[in-house]
Amino acid sequence: MSRIRIPGKLPFLRFPPFYKGAPQRRLFFPDWYVTVVKPEEPMPKNYVKFNIPHDMTKYDIKEYLEKIYSIPVAHVRIANVSWVSQKDEYGSWHFREPFKIAHVTLGEGQTFEFPKLIAEEKDDSELFPLEAAEKARETIARLSPKEQSDDIRTKLGTGNSWLS
Structure with missing residues (x-):
């Protein structure tokens, strides 16, 4: 059975937007979104x-x-970017909304360093030290082909006729 609202018969609870001593019930979100972009060249x-x-x-x-x-913001410069369009391999056009680039100079004593989101790649010499590579080469050189095949047979067992 559903509850039907008849005007004037059921109570309609209406809260005032604010009264003294009441907790704040509203959150105000900005109408815009802002994206931090890493500059191509080193900046202050x-x-x-x-x-x-x-x-x-x-x-x-x-x-x-x-x-x-x-x-604290000391200075803001704005650069307009018009509609960005690209043609894909099928010949259809894709448009991106126009946006602006804001160049912001922070207040006195404020600094900003763009976070490193991707770890830098390590050289192969750091991943595989030279000593470990030489030790692996010596181990491989010590084993002759016959010893390697015997090692495989001992690991797998002698019951397989397809190994002989």
Whole structure:
């Protein structure tokens, strides 16, 4: 049996948006998303590069960083990027939304270093030390082909006729 709401018959609970002493029930999320981008060339420690939506202004990015993340911002420069389009191998076009690039200079005493997300590749010399490689070569050289085949027979057992 379902409950049917008849106007005026069942109570409709309505909470006031705020009253003194009440816990805050609302979360305010920003309307924009901001992406940190690693610059191609080395930059000063107080420089950060962002990809931001096309409708965001330099005043908005400054307020965004100061209010949400408590980061003091000294200067913001904006560069527009128009529609990015690419043609795939089938001949159809793919468009990406327009965005802006924000070049942000942080306040005095603030530094930013882009995190290393991917570990750097190690050389083969670090992964396989030279001494271990030489020791493996000596072990292989000591065993003759007959000793190697005898070793396989002892591991697998003598009951297999296909090994002889």
